[in-house]
Amino acid sequence: MIKPVTCGVLLAGWLACAAALAQSATAPTADTLSPAAQSLAWQQAAAKFAPQRKAILDRVTQAADQGPFRSDWTSLEKYRSPAWYDDAKFGIFIHWGVYSVPAFGSEWYSRNMYQQGTKEFAHHVATYGPQSTFGYKDFVPMFKAEHFDPKAWAQLFHEAGARYVVPVAEHHDGFAMYDSALSDWTAVKKGPKRDVIGELERAVRGQGMRFGVSSHRAEHDWFFDGGRRFDSDVNDPRNAELYGPAVAHLGTGDDQNLAEDWTYVSQAWLDDWLARTAELTDKYHPDLIYFDWWIGHPTFRNTLPTFLSYYYNEGAKRDGVVVNYKLGDFPEGAGTLDIERGQLRGIHASHWQTDTSISNDSWGYIEHDTYKSPTFIIHLLADVVSKNGNLMLNVGPRADGTIPQGAQDTLRSIGGWLKANGEAIYGSKPWRTFGEGPTEVAAGTFQDTKTKPYTAEDFRFTTRGGKLYAIELGWPDKGEATIHSITPADKVTRVDAVADGRSLSFTQDAGGLHLRLPSRPIGSDAYVYRISFSTPNSLKAAP
Structure with missing residues (x-):
């Protein structure tokens, strides 16, 4: 049994870290910063939120074991997905954020524009100039979302036959699409200046669908590390709050090799991740939270049980909540397995999920993308449901908040099929053979x-x-x-x-x-x- 660490970080500790860096007569150059020094630079930027962070962490520590689940994996392995989720079968995923502005390559543009030798790097320099004068932060004012209509989105997703909707609340880029008290880089304070997640929550629930959120913040610890290797705005300490520690990513980049990846992750980062994730669930009470693959990094093993017990115990007061995880990041049974863009060959004993994008090349919006046919999606849905799973289908809106017509057409065609044939899908169970x-x-x-x-x-x-x-x-x-x-x-x-x-x-x-x-x-x-x-x-x- 793995025991959880104490999740609180003393306010004095955060302030002391900030003061230590501020008192340095000469800061080291970006190229010579050690992982610990890079983390310290980020902690200095984040220190102003230390009181709010501590208050959240104290609350999580006190409440994590108050309910049927405790903060250990043995207890968490008794989790079972709730009936509403098992019956829902079909949900919508949304990748929408600052990365929709360049609309090039994929939603990983934020990372790849700093990776020398990539098509995104070359495109960025040719289109916007060098990263030292125009960095990712400079896309934020361009992300205006002027045509974002959450009610219209929710209506479309309802017409598509979805039973739950899961927008990305924070992608790897570190820009919060919700109203966070722990960051200045949020959609409320910059860019759209709207609480995107809050508005979607109200609209989605208003259509009778369940509402979830996706958090990819765990990867943000290293996501901008490419900018450390040359003259870029990632090295400017004034941008540390957005770009994070940007510690060197030492792994292969292969999702399957987390156990062999020794990329530095500080305790301060783990505590901040816990506070940010708890804040997100406290504000919006999502029925589902989806985690990307990096939470399987070994350093998260002691922090995750604290969050999961906190969230599962809160969900037990309602009719249950869901946490999606990938690639064996959790012990079997401690959450709901998600197989990204993938399927199973047979019936899975416990409920599972696949997620894929309606577009062929990206999760976020990119120009000139193409879209999967309704037939492809319907066949995928039938196969997954027959094997005891759900399908969560991703949509990538444009930066202005409009959903491409090709995606809308496919969604409405799926909805038409489900309206006629949904009794074979919703609330169904597997047979003796899939x-x-x-x-x-x-x-x-x-x-x-x-x-x-x-x-x-x-x-x-x-x-x-x-x-x-x-x-x-x-x-x-x-x-x-x-x-x-x-x-x-x-x-x-x-x-x-x-x-x-x-x-x-x-x-x-x-x-x-x-x-x-x-x-x-x-x-x-x-x-x-x-x-x-x-x-x-x-x-x-x-x-």
Whole structure:
């Protein structure tokens, strides 16, 4: 059992760090700063928020163990995802921030514009000039969000059939899209000068959907380290609050090798991360919080249980909350596994999630991006749900707050399919097998676009309300479909097409259930059949 560390940082300690740096007669150059010195420079900038930080940390320390969960992994492994989340199946992710202004490369522009040799670095110098005179901070005033309409966004997501919405509250760039008392670099104080997260929370809940937030702040500790290696504004101590410690990232950059990554992470950073994350959950009471991969870094292992017990205990007073994690960052059962841009080959015993972007090249908005088809997303959704999972689909709005028409069109098409066929998705459970057919998914992280197109022989199965739902992922040419997983022992009494309610003729034999289909497809994208049995055991899930 790993015991949590004391999460409070004494106010005097923060002020002493700031004073020690301020008293230095000559500050070292950026190139010679050690990781500890870089962290100290950031602590000096953050020292003015020390009283607020300490108040939050004290509150977290006192409340973390007040409830069914304690601040240790043994207790946290008893967590189970709540019923509302298991039933929701489909959510919306939003990557929107300052990185939407350059709209080039990806949402990692903030890092890559300081990485010499990258296309973003070259683009930045050619478009805006050297990073010493125009840095990432200079995009902030350009991020005006002048057409941001949270009610219109929420209406669109509701029309898409989403049951929860999760905007990025803070990306790796360190710019808070919410009203933080621990930073001056927030959307309330700079740029849009609006509480983006607060406005979205009200709009999303107003449409009857659940509201979550995503925090990528853990990575911010090193995200701007490229700017330390040449003449850039990252080295100006006046910018330390935004750019953070920018300590050298010593790992390979491969998400899979966290255990071998010895990038420096100070205790001050861990405490600040805890305070910022607790502040976010205290202000907006999200039903879900999504963490990116860096919280799996070994230095977070003692801090994470404190936050998780604090958040889970608060959620237990409602109807439960969700924490998404990646790549084995948590012990099995301590949260809900998310497989980024990926799928599983079979039914997972506990509920899980995949997230992918509606656009093909980026999570945040970039110019000239293209969008996945509704058919691709619907097939992905059917596959994931049949394996006991949820799909969280990302959208990247423009810097002005408008959502590209291509993304809107795909979302509304998905919503149309779910309106006709949603009874096979929402509130469903896996069957004894997830599906059948010749198409194998490419399992694992970042594999979702590597699966070959599905065929009319590919089915995915779900159960709900005493019925089996067979989702056919293509329309057969011969007017007949055969479901081999249904055996003669499964005595079928009725088959209906869900989209239009018509009853379908069928026969059963050792080869399976044979359906006679109309000459025209029933709906579009994927075709759902509601199957009734006289044998209750036919609906039992896999053990």
